[in-house]
Amino acid sequence: MPVTVRDAAACTDVGRLRQSNEDALVLSDPVFAVADGMGGARAGEVASAMAVAALHGLDGGPDELVRALEDVNARIHQAARDDASLAGMGTTLTAAVIHGDEVAVAHVGDSRAYLWRDGRLRQVTDDHSLVAELIRRGALTPAEAERHPQRSVITRALGAEAGVEVDLVRLAPQAGDVLLLCSDGLTGMVGDDEIARILGAGEPLERAAQLLVQAANGAGGEDNVTAVLVRFGERDADDTEPERAAPLIVPAGALALAGGQAPAPAAAVRREGRRTVALLAAGLAALGIAVAVAVAIGLQWAHFVGATPDGRIAVYQGLPVEIAGDLTLYRPVVVSAIPAAALDAAERDALLDHRIRSRSGAEGRVTALAESSPWLAIPPMAP
Numbered sequence: 297m298p299v300t301v302r303d304a305a306a307c308t309d310v311g312r313l314r315q316s317n318e319d320a321l322v323l324s325d326p327v328f329a330v331a332d333g334m335g336g337a338r339a340g341e342v343a344s345a346m347a348v349a350a351l352h353g354l355d356g357g358p359d360e361l362v363r364a365l366e367d368v369n370a371r372i373h374q375a376a377r378d379d380a381s382l383a384g385m386g387t388t389l390t391a392a393v394i395h396g397d398e399v400a401v402a403h404v405g406d407s408r409a410y411l412w413r414d415g416r417l418r419q420v421t422d423d424h425s426l427v428a429e430l431i432r433r434g435a436l437t438p439a440e441a442e443r444h445p446q447r448s449v450i451t452r453a454l455g456a457e458a459g460v461e462v463d464l465v466r467l468a469p470q471a472g473d474v475l476l477l478c479s480d481g482l483t484g485m486v487g488d489d490e491i492a493r494i495l496g497a498g499e500p501l502e503r504a505a506q507l508l509v510q511a512a513n514g515a516g517g518e519d520n521v522t523a524v525l526v527r528f529g530e531r532d533a534d535d536t537e538p539e540r541a542a543p544l545i546v547p548a549g550a551l552a553l554a555g556g557q558a559p560a561p562a563a564a565v566r567r568e569g570r571r572t573v574a575l576l577a578a579g580l581a582a583l584g585i586a587v588a589v590a591v592a593i594g595l596q597w598a599h600f601v602g603a604t605p606d607g608r609i610a611v612y613q614g615l616p617v618e619i620a621g622d623l624t625l626y627r628p629v630v631v632s633a634i635p636a637a638a639l640d641a642a643e644r645d646a647l648l649d650h651r652i653r654s655r656s657g658a659e660g661r662v663t664a665l666a667e668s669s670p671w672l673a674i675p676p677m678a679p
């Protein structure tokens with residue numbers, strides 16, 4: 297029986313110790329990915345954002361996916377050479393593209409892909425890390441590796457060198473399978489048994505993703521933690537248009553910055569949106585219930601392109617209106633890694649026109665910009 301993506305969800309968090317979230321993720325059927333950036337200042341965020349941006353629009357086979365990783369490796373490497381503030385930046389990338397009845401997983405670094413099937417969890421990627429190499433050579437046991445002081449040292453990363461060797465794994469998913477992509481902030485804190493237990497508990501996927509992140513934070517949360525989950529189901533013969541998860545590309549660190557507080561789980565963005573709209577509707581009750589409802593419906597539909605307080609291009613839901621003090625009629629739903637400062641004045645005026653659009657209309661403008669923007673020239677954001 298052919299299979300299709302039935303459900304997908306993700307959660308990301310800065311963790312308990314780090315100041316910023318350098319993980320990024322893609323949740324955009326047929327592309328799913330996790331990137332874990334590294335480098336000084338904000339360079340890690342730039343590297344992971346460049347990596348996930350390179351996956352946008354992919355829908356071909358494994359060769360196209362591997363080529364995308366090789367190409368962005370060269371771009372990250374060149375950017376790190378051209379700009380001293382980005383020197384040494386790099387990122388892991390574990391990316392899955394669903395192509396027909398096959399899943400191609402391309403992978404560099406120590407972020408992982410797992411396949412959960414019938415209650416069993418199987419790691420499908422090999423870590424490109426020092427301790428994993430030592431285990432493969434028999435010089436270290438897995439138990440010793442867990443406490444090894446150099447367990448975070450990776451042996452392959454996008455951007456580290458001019459060329460990169462990309463691992464490729466091809467999977468044939470079955471109905472009921474769950475694919476997990478995650479950064480080492482999860483697997484460094486939570487054992488495979490616990491991950492399998494959470495995935496096997498029968499929770500909705502969005503909740504399962506949150507529980508994985510909570511488990512990592514409960515165990516210390518020493519690193520940024522990101523989990524992307526994809527559940528497969530049977531595709532019916534008459535299922536000509538399989539259900540697609542809502543497209544969403546989230547440079548996770550940017551999302552955390554936009555929140556300005558505890559970072560929002562990426563997949564909870566829309567649900568929280570409804571709650572915000574409900575609160576706004578209550579606040580507007582003085583205008584009359586009917587007006588408030590009409591405004592709430594309008595706020596839910598309306599989107600515009602703006603810039604976050606820290607200067608990144610973002611799609612906002614609501615109206616570009618501030619009522620008083622902290623009460624606004626808008627909230628960010630997608631925050632790009634593109635700094636508004638990277639645009640010239642004319643581009644900025646054209647993009648940030650605050651015209652009300654549908655969500656897809658507003659996202660389309662940001663996507664078009666991302667595709668045409670000079671990613672290599674993006675400087676790291678000032679804190």
Ligand code: CA
Nearest residue numbers: 332480481519
């Ligand atoms: Ca990490």
